[in-house]
């Protein structure tokens with residue numbers, strides 16, 4: 001099957017200001033960072049790069065988060081060195097001071113007290129929800145309605161959020177999230193390793209089928225595996241939400257859902273957000289430790305800007321003994337396995353060189369969907385999910401084992417079907 005052309009690839013991977021995908025990303029609220037990076041008012045500012053723009057984030061005396069151009073408008077010194085004090089960030093070179101909205105509130109070197117009013121500073125609006133600082137980097141004076149995904153409305157005790165700084169283009173990550181045949185291999189245990197029914201089905205059926213249904217928020221992906229019992233099939237429902245989010249059924253964990261975002265830092269780096277949540281069950285300490293071990297989140301090191309300690313230099317801690325006896329990849333942790341293979345492709349993969357197979361159907365759907373967004377953006381047409389009509393809290397994923405002759409539309413329609421472990425136990 002034809003892959004996409006080099007020109008189409010370029011359209012999809014470039015996100016600096018002025019590029020079509022860059023303008024698409026700038027039309028939506030995006031996660032900027034975990035809120036834990038700004039733990040206290042008047043604390044240290046944090047450098048953050050998004051969509052190729054170097055920014056500085058700070059929490060002011062009132063607890064509000066500002067997100068400004070990193071460089072002081074006076075003589076372009078980095079505000080990362082600034083003093084965060086009395087409701088503003090003050091440049092240490094000549095003392096000019098900026099508030100969270102980007103107003104120049106003090107220019108002590110100038111006689112005219114109104115001098116600062118003439119100066120424009122790039123400042124993006126922020127919103128804190130679900131343990132994340134979000135921002136809107138678009139051109140509209142009024143941002144679109146906030147995408148209040150279910151986890152952003154839950155008590156903090158029901159949410160465990162992580163993020164990874166990744167050394168490659170965002171699309172490599174996003175594509176992996178809807179790559180239906182990779183879990184049967186990359187995330188597979190082997191040998192004597194404990195196995196659950198999901199993994200069992202994936203192991204039995206290396207050729208799952210993928211389906212899509214377009215939705216106002218993006219599209220649903222539906223994954224179907226045969227199971228060891230020929231009368232039953234395993235289905236995943238795994239939505240893609242514009243511009244870069246998915247919700248994945250977590251399976252054998254107390255927190256049944258995982259929300260992902262793949263946010264460009266620049267063309268060769270991105271942030272992967274991994275938010276585990278459950279509306280019914282809070283996370284306890286044991287669950288946190290189990291998740292961190294099983295997904296590899298314990299390898300994230302805030303000291304190296306939230307990179308994983310598994311990296312290209314150490315081949316992501318691949319252990320050949322583990323690869324022989326424990327799991328397919330030799331790498332511990334589901335997220336760590338994804339991180340490894342995505343980075344191994346290099347900073348920006350040239351998709352025109354790929355040999356696309358029959359199981360890449362959802363990945364190709366994503367590419368065509370994004371290319372259609374590019375076309376819409378260039379034609380000045382309306383982009384999806386910006387008009388306030390999408391009910392973000394209702395977008396969910398699920399995993400069910402059902403009679404093998406159940407149709408995709410039945411799976412999508414039967415919301416009352418039990419999920420996760422409950423469904424597996426009934427199978």
Ligand code: FES
Pocket residue numbers: 072073074075076077091092093094095096
């Ligand atoms: S460079 Fe910042 S105040 Fe002069």
Ligand SMILES: [Fe+2]
Pocket residue numbers: 176177182183186187334338
């Ligand atoms: Fe994966």
